[in-house]
Amino acid sequence: MADLCPRFEGAMGILSKRWVGLILFELLNGTKRFSEMETDLPISGRLLSDRLKMLEKENIVERNIYSEFPVRIEYSLSDKGKALKPVIQEIQNWADNWMPSDYAEQSNT
Template sequence: MSDLCPRFENAMEIISKRWVGLILFELLEGTKRFSEMEADLPISGRLLSDRLKLLEQKDIIERNIYSEFPVRIEYSLSEKGKALEPVIQEIQHWADDWVSIEDIGESKV
């Protein structure tokens, strides 16, 4: 049990950072370019870049650079990131069953 609490707390700290859940959800669909994610998510490019760097440092996503002109950079889930899929799906199921539209409005206050 002593190993569980710090590890659980650390995992929750990473996953609960604002926008990380949506970025992971987006990458569950497959490899994405930065511009695709920026267009799909209601987040500034600067904050998206910051969160992608965090996830890359934690080995949750992989960043692939292709030396083309212009340079193409793609992001995808690593094996560690793919292991989060059932967790994210269960959170989605829980939200579908238990989170109301009113709850969504309250969380933005």
């Protein structure tokens, strides 16, 4: 049990960083280019880049570079990242059942 707490805290530290959940949710739908994610998510390019680098360092996201002109860079979930799918789906289920439908509006006031 002593090993569980630090590991759990470490996992929650990664997953609770702002925008990480949405980035992972986006990548569950498949490989994406940076520009696609930047368009689809309400996040600045700089912060998106920062979060993707952090997720890559944690081996949750893979960055693939294709030698084309212009260079094409795509992001996808690693096996470690794909293993988060049931966790993210359960959080979505919990939110659907327990969070008010106007929660986003309430939290902005």
